[in-house]
Amino acid sequence: MVIGHSINRVLDALKWPIGAFAVLMFGPLMYAMLRFALRIWQHPWGLIWFIAGILAYALAWRPFMRRWLKTDWMLTVEHELTHALFAILTGHRVKSFQVTRKGGRVEVVGGSNWLIALAPYFFPTAPLVLLLLAVLMPLGTLLPWTGLFLGFAMAYHVRSTWIETHGAQTDFDQAGRWFSAIFLPSANLCAIGLIASFAVGGWDGMQQFTSDASAAIHWLVMLVPSAFSWPVEDPPLLTPAPAIDAAAPASVDGSVSAAP
Template identity: 35%
Template structure:
């Protein structure tokens, strides 16, 4: 007898198997992506006179403004960062058809998220390379631009602050005692996270510089440099 819940479980198991098979190929891809991203940013420097400096200046104000506020007030990671961390786990769990069964966020820091099924490495490591706040702000910026016909300067400042928030959050989360990193393995994390973070934050930078066309240009550069480096290696 056909059962939707049983079909979802079967699909979930297939997705987990597929994602887990991609674990080390993904790490290898990020090992190629990291130097490709560095070369892409070097290319941006070469063509700096052609970039939309106005956007980047206001974006930089947001990043530096948040960093200054964080340092001056000596703010520590709190419930907001933990909430974002667990929500990111939750989103990737749901994206791979895992039913979320609970989430706990403690005021003093720390939290947990539980879901049905065994899960996969992508759910575990997602909060360490997916800047949720910055990506949500990027989506909001695209929406404002679509409705208003242009992007106000304050949106770039807010996007910069969101990116700064995620940078500080990531820096505080990445430490040897982090249980998520133990689950996926420190060697894998060391191979995967640098490239994944360069792609994530590079995406935001490219969007600020030239919108969605800028993101497309950024990934064309990544593909060009990564395939060239791979050809030279192999």
């Protein structure tokens, strides 16, 4: 497909600039995460339903989900769905989608790119699906479905990403291992921070997270030039004090009076 080939070329050209940007963004994103954690520490009840969803996943893991995930079937479905989703978003047509208990495979028309290859390792597909379900639930704005569902889905996403991220993944070879190593940490911080912020404060929470990251970026931008700046002109010299005539009579307050 012509659109897919064009987008692939653009992504290839932007690959390393995006990688450099991801490295620079790691610090501001960490700062935004710390600010988010501080807000939760001060007002922990805002995260109660999100934490309840995480605990629900932990309780469901051993008796129910462990048997399913042991075959990697659920992980493979989400993994390949994310590949397919980003293939479509970057102008490609999905030729085949295969998921078995031994693995999965997605074939796209027009060749792949690094974004398709790395998407399952940072993009929270499961949280977004459950977020959509929460919005469609009856009384979704009145009941705590959003925080509960997002907590459950984020626990699943973090665990699945941890399991899938290992040295034997061929997706890292396709995208480049060095690029994967510098891009994925910031991408995951951004995804987890935005989802957690939304679970606590909705759109305002997401805006606060991005504002904190932007504030850190502004601070870095102001810091770097000042660290390398030098004075452009010499500081003004002090004007020497007038010499005191020892023969001149002194006034009562100790100052020297002018000679007649």
